[in-house]
Amino acid sequence: MADPTTATDGEAADSEASDDAPEVPEIDLPGDAFDAVLDAIDDRDPGDPLRFEGFTASRASGGDGDAAGEYRLDPADGDRRTGLSERELHEALAERAPAVTDWYAFERVVGEFGPRRAFVRWIEDADGETVATRYAALAEGIERAWGELRITATITDRGERRYDVRHADDAGVSVGELETHEDPLDARELVTFDEKGRYRPLKTAPSLAGGWVFPELSPRDLYETVETVYPATVANWHREREGELDVSHWRETMERQSGIYGVVETWDRGEGHEHVDWVAEACCADSQCLKRREWEYDEDTDLDVDGGDGVFPCREPCSVVVSAARKWTRLESERERTYEFELTPSEKEQVEEIIEAVADGRTDEIREADTKEGANRYRARFLRAKRFDDEGNFGGVPTDPDEE
Structure with missing residues (x-):
């Protein structure tokens, strides 16, 4: 099938149904879809038919015995129908309602080519599967993950797409048990704080709180909701697919900093980019950000740490x-x-475990009764009681030697 950013009206290439085609749900052809077909045909020359999956439709040119102004259908199987009146055309298209409503959904409801159209087509793999396969899947519900979101696409008996958007942790929870929303702008409040009420400065951090659902979004509202939860992620994902992602690497970005942030630009000591590796390892891992880092040290120098596996890219x-x-x-x-401390081997390992647990955000997962864990709160308190002096110095060693 044609790529969503380059295809025209008939985005799906003509194809013949196979003997083992999936069972397509019964679809009614809505009047607005038929009116859109008539408008599209009237806007085209007779020699430029309107393309659907499996057939084309056009206004007769007056040749082949047709009266000018009548319609014709040219199925892929060659069983041409000519001289159709408007009523007969409606009847013929009603028999092919899935293909017509599919065209209408993307051409008129979703609208112009761009990130929104590419995104909703990606959700149902519209560029890899036939209408019949997709409609059968939509009848059951197609699920897609986008960061911590779970998006479920379904279809009505008029071929209209509807989308359920919720936190992935709430998959399988009934709508009645969740806080329901209809307005995409409601997502602005939902993403402001994590489940503990802490402000989320990074909207793509894996700390999105759940307990809510947008149960019946239209394609346009779906796009607005997702872009509100994860700003610019669909747009940048689309740019990357088109080979147009404008990446701003570390050095380029730092050179733009000014004022109090200008000090960062000096953090390049001519000894490679090890310090930037540390930054990327600390901030840009999947456990900290759902974006996939595409920026490097500079255009010619890659960093030595992995950029993550997120579906949407980070461009700077x-x-x-x-x-x-x-x-x-x-x-x-x-x-x-150089500081000198006395620690038992187990205490050294405990300090390492504490740092690991804090860095990975696992401290809340360690039960109070599980004293086998080095980062257990009681074990940490015991280590502090044993190794800190009255001034809070670890091992009794002050940070500044002049304090001794």
Whole structure:
């Protein structure tokens, strides 16, 4: 089938039904879809038919014994029908309602080529499957993941698409048990805080709270909802598919910084890009951000850490990364010192486990009674009681030697 960004009216190529074609749900041809077909035919020359999957429709040119103004259908199987009146055309199209409503859904409801159209077509694999296969799947419900969202596409008996959008953790929960919404702009409040009520500065962080659902969105409202939850992700995903993603790499982005953030630009010591690797490893892993990092150190130099597996790309270091890098730039300007502590082997491992648990956000998962875990709260308190002095110095060693 044709690519959604280059195809014209008949986005699906003509194809003949196979003997083992899936059972297509019964679809009624709505009047607005038929009116749209008539308008589209009237806007075209007789030699430029309107294409659907499996057949074309056009206004007769007056040849082949047809009266000018009458209609004709040219199925892929060659069983041409000519000289059709408007009523006969409606009857013929009603027999092919799935193909007609599919054309109408994308051509008139979804509208212009671009990220919205590409996204809704991607959801049902409209560029890889036939109408019959997709309609059969839509009747059962097609599920797609987008970050932490679970999108379920279904179809009405008029060929209209409807989308259920919710948190992936709420898959299988009945709509009645969730907070329902209709307006895509409601998503602005839903994404502001995580499940603990903490502000989410990074909208693509895997910390989206659940408990809500948009149960019956139209294609246009689906796009607006998803772009509200994850701003610009569909647009950038589409640009990447089109080979038009404009990536701004680390050095290019840092060179644009000014004021208090200009200090980050100095964090390039001519010794490679190890410091930027640390930033990317800390901030741009799948556990911290659902985007897939596409920016590197510069256009010619890749970073040495993985960019993640997210479905939507990250085209430049975000404000969270820049802000963190500014803080780390100042911290890294300090001279290293040697500190001497006495720890048992188990205590050394415990310090490592604490750092790992905090870095991975697993502290809430460690039960209070599970003292086998190094990051267990009681074990950490025991280590503090044993190894901290009255001034809070680890191992009794002050941070600044001059304090001794």
